[in-house]
Amino acid sequence: MATTSRENQTFKLPDGRVLGFAEYGNPDGVPLLRASRRPRQPLRLPLIALDRPGFGLSTPLPRRRFPDWADDVRAFAKGMHIDRFAVFGLSGGGPYALACARFLPKEMLTGVGLFISGPHWAAGANHMTLIRRLVSVWSIHSPGSLTFVADMFTxxxxxxxxxxxxxxRLDKWLDAAKLKEKGAPGGIEDEHVAEWMEDRPTAEKREALINMIVREPYRQGTAATVHEAMLLSAQDWGFKLEDVNYDEIKMWHGVEDKNAPIGMMRWMAERLPHCKLQEFEGETHYTMWKHIDAAFAELVPKDTSKKTTEA
Incomplete structure (x- = not known):
């Protein structure tokens, strides 16, 4: 049911839709599943990055909601013969990970983690920036026009x-970047992206960055992005946080995060029955990356690292 390339693989779901995915890291162990793609190499654990419907290689699913993702993950795990796995919700993938925690059998999951997760807008839209509130209203009331504008922009x-x-200019920056010296002037801050690109020719590095940031996410246009903007800002995620009984949900978040204000994350943590929220003083949505390896290690300890899936 799946193709052989580790980078651009596809899985056919029971309803005929296709789910795109990529595999990174050590192939042995409990998989970590994640609902978005981003190269994370080298890794001590197997990471399976799934394309959400309408993104990358995955077939769009009109009117989808977060609970639908749990059904797709269940079908994927069954078809790939993955008995147990952890789910990792990165940024906008947070609600998808929570949907898995709510609707999948507890015995399937070895861990559930949310890293710089998207917030629940029921905590109060007033916490969000004006531009995000405007995009939310636009995505709800005129998704077609927003998609048109977003397609033109991309x-x-x-x-x-x-x-x-x-x-x-990109080539000059890449040539000057000291890939192995994290934090050096002009260097690439994310050591995993640096190592992943280290031995590639400059032109190949450039194409890899452009593909990762611009081309791959919008391979099918921006309709899925617009729909997701509506989903993320909805007052109703299709389930109540109080009904997510998985023990325990781990959250890692920066106190200075403006994309997902810490007050909204505290609101979520208070409503999740079994939640551990770790706050990082002085960290933003973009500086939290230095802590992602520690989050992986906490979510999937070495003695249990079999396979992990990110949302």
Missing amino acids: GAWKWLVSTNFITT
Whole structure:
């Protein structure tokens, strides 16, 4: 049911839709599943990055909601003969991980983690920036026009990054970057992305970055992105946080995160029956990456690392 390439694989779901996925890291162990793609190499554990419906290689699912994701993950795990796994919700993948915790049998899950998760807007939209509130209203009341504008924007961005003006500057930056010296001036801060790109020719590094940031997420356009903006900002996620009984939900979040304000995360943690929220002083949505390996290690200890899936 699955193709053989580790990077661009597909799985056919029972309803005929296709689920795109990629595998990273050590193939042995309990898998960690995640609902988005981002190269994370090298890893001591197996990471399976799944494309959400409408993203990457996955077939769109009109009117989908977060609980639908749990059904897809269940079918994927069964078809791939994965008996037990952990789920990792990164940023907007947080609600997807919680849906798995709510609707999948507890015996299937070895752990549930939310890292810089998207917040529940029932905590109060006033916490969010004005632009995010405007996008939320736009996605609800006129998704077609927002998709049109977003498609134009991403099309222009794809064209821009292919121009000589941009590629020349990207190449200079990549050549100057000290990939192995984390934090060095001009270096790449994420050591895993650095190691993943270390031995590649400059042109290949550039294409890999552009594909990861611009092309792959919007392979099918921006309709899924617009729909997800509506899902993430909805007052109702399709389940109540109080009904998520998995023990325990682990959360890691920066106190200075403006994308997902810490007050909203505390509100979520108070309502999840079994939740451990770790707050990181001075950290933002973008500086929290330095803590992701520690989060992986806490979610999947070495003695249980079999296979992990990110949401």
